[in-house]
Amino acid sequence: MALTLLRGMRTPISFRSSTGLFFTVLRPRLARFTTRAESAQATEAKAAAKSIQLATKEASEQKLQGFEAIIGIETHVQLSTVTKAFCSCPYNYGSQPNSTICPTCMGHPGTLPVLNEKVVECAVKLGLALNCEISMTSKFDRKQYFYPDLPKGYQISQFDIPIAKKGYVDLDLPVEFGGGHRKFGITRVHMEEDAGKLLHSESGSYSQVDLNRAGVPLLEIVSEPDMRTGIEAAEYGAELQRIVRYLGVSNGNMQEGSLRCDVNVSVRPVGQSEFGTKVEIKNMNSFSEINRAIDYEISRQILLHKEGQADQIVQETRLWDESSQKTFTMRKKEGLADYRYFPEPDLPEVVLTTDYIDEISKSMPELPEAKRRRYENMGLSMQDVLFLANDDNVAHFFDSTLEHGADAKLACNWIMGDIAAYLKNEKLSIDETKLTPLELSELIASIKNGIISGKIGKEILVELISKGGTVKGVIEEKDLVQV
Numbered sequence: 376m377a378l379t380l381l382r383g384m385r386t387p388i389s390f391r392s393s394t395g396l397f398f399t400v401l402r403p404r405l406a407r408f409t410t411r412a413e414s415a416q417a418t419e420a421k422a423a424a425k426s427i428q429l430a431t432k433e434a435s436e437q438k439l440q441g442f443e444a445i446i447g448i449e450t451h452v453q454l455s456t457v458t459k460a461f462c463s464c465p466y467n468y469g470s471q472p473n474s475t476i477c478p479t480c481m482g483h484p485g486t487l488p489v490l491n492e493k494v495v496e497c498a499v500k501l502g503l504a505l506n507c508e509i510s511m512t513s514k515f516d517r518k519q520y521f522y523p524d525l526p527k528g529y530q531i532s533q534f535d536i537p538i539a540k541k542g543y544v545d546l547d548l549p550v551e552f553g554g555g556h557r558k559f560g561i562t563r564v565h566m567e568e569d570a571g572k573l574l575h576s577e578s579g580s581y582s583q584v585d586l587n588r589a590g591v592p593l594l595e596i597v598s599e600p601d602m603r604t605g606i607e608a609a610e611y612g613a614e615l616q617r618i619v620r621y622l623g624v625s626n627g628n629m630q631e632g633s634l635r636c637d638v639n640v641s642v643r644p645v646g647q648s649e650f651g652t653k654v655e656i657k658n659m660n661s662f663s664e665i666n667r668a669i670d671y672e673i674s675r676q677i678l679l680h681k682e683g684q685a686d687q688i689v690q691e692t693r694l695w696d697e698s699s700q701k702t703f704t705m706r707k708k709e710g711l712a713d714y715r716y717f718p719e720p721d722l723p724e725v726v727l728t729t730d731y732i733d734e735i736s737k738s739m740p741e742l743p744e745a746k747r748r749r750y751e752n753m754g755l756s757m758q759d760v761l762f763l764a765n766d767d768n769v770a771h772f773f774d775s776t777l778e779h780g781a782d783a784k785l786a787c788n789w790i791m792g793d794i795a796a797y798l799k800n801e802k803l804s805i806d807e808t809k810l811t812p813l814e815l816s817e818l819i820a821s822i823k824n825g826i827i828s829g830k831i832g833k834e835i836l837v838e839l840i841s842k843g844g845t846v847k848g849v850i851e852e853k854d855l856v857q858v
């Protein structure tokens with residue numbers, strides 16, 4: 376009761392104790408959105424793709440040899456809140472080590488955590504986006520374990536009552552990987568805090584600890600074991616990344632550790648109902664690494680089965696090594712009992728009202744799946760649809776161009792072709808260029824009306840995207856009218 380930090384309460388979340396809420400705001404989105412250049416290249420290779428699809432399918436079936444893989448994923452998403460989950464420290468990736476810490480996030484005795492309201496808001500947003508049931512009452516629990524970068528000796532998490540559960544995610548596999556729609560179950564979404572980070576010396580003789588990340592809010596998303604291949608798992612991860620970016624709750628950047636996927640893989644003979652021993656894989660820094668790590672692990676386990684050494688598949692954590700393209704043992708996995716969870720005595724229950732959830736629900740943007748279906752209904756190909764909906768900045772640019780009267784297919788061709796190539800080359804995102812949706816629609820109209828040729832149009836685009844200005848201005852300035 377002594378430590379009550381109450382800066383203001385905007386939304387009707389109530390707590391069953393005297394502890395107040397720490398009101399913070401989301402910082403502007405920091406994400407640098409990359410474009411899906413692979414998809415653009417894939418357009419050219421459309422004909423080749425079909426035969427590759429068949430070959431890939433045959434190869435993977437041959438590799439499975441009567442076995443099937445069961446894959447589930449635990450994803451940690453770091454929230455882009457201004458302050459940490461239970462104290463007023465900020466968190467900025469790459470800050471001077473131990474510069475954004477306080478007695479609370481360092482776990483000093485006598486300090487008390489105070490929940491950041493924005494963490495609850497982000498959790499509800501993500502829960503709704505993943506079609507989950509939202510728990511009107513949930514609570515925090517302590518997960519006990521010792522680790523040098525965990526100063527308190529426990530992690531505040533949610534154990535038996537997560538804030539959201541029983542959801543699903545819809546996605547479309549890329550055409551070059553065989554295509555098709557998939558629906559994967561979401562078991563739960565819960566709130567927790569991050570640990571610090573160990574920095575190992577080059578000689579390996581000592582390690583240093585940076586506690587800046589300790590106490591940073593995370594959402595953990597646990598999937599149902601619904602994936603069967605590396606590509607399905609990678610696309611599931613990519614869809615979560617799109618969703619958190621669309622929602623603005625995280626920059627979803629894998630290199631910075633803002634989005635981390637731990638994958639559980641087991642294999643079993645086709646027809647067997649019980650699961651095989653599952654192995655966890657960590658340390659993957661991209662979706663392509665997730666894909667390759669899983670496919671390697673599936674092959675490794677099937678080989679052990681075939682050689683009569685299935686007992687060598689043990690419950691363990693393995694790391695992916697990008698240089699050798701293999702997984703290797705890191706440690707034997709602790710069971711649930713090792714964590715000795717119990718309810719966090721320093722935090723009240725989180726009680727939500729239907730008004731609060733309705734308000735968040737109304738503020739939700741159009742999500743990737745809804746966008747894909749809308750673009751599909753415009754008659755665009757799945758390749759176009761996936762490219763446009765992959766990045767919400769690109770989707771927004773496309774939508775705005777259509778609002779200015781441009782034809783959907785033509786606008787899409789410009790965005791996926793010349794514009795995407797320019798962005799890739801200059802390492803820019805579409806909202807960082809001088810080109811506006813209005814001028815792109817003017818450019819398309821000028822070609823359509825025969826004022827300029829398509830070839831001249833490409834030259835004008837380069838001017839607009841690098842220097843800005845208007846289509847009319849560039850045509851006059853360079854005297855480009857078609858005779």
Ligand SMILES: [Zn+2]
Pocket residue numbers: 459462463464475476477478479480481590
């Ligand atoms: Zn702190």
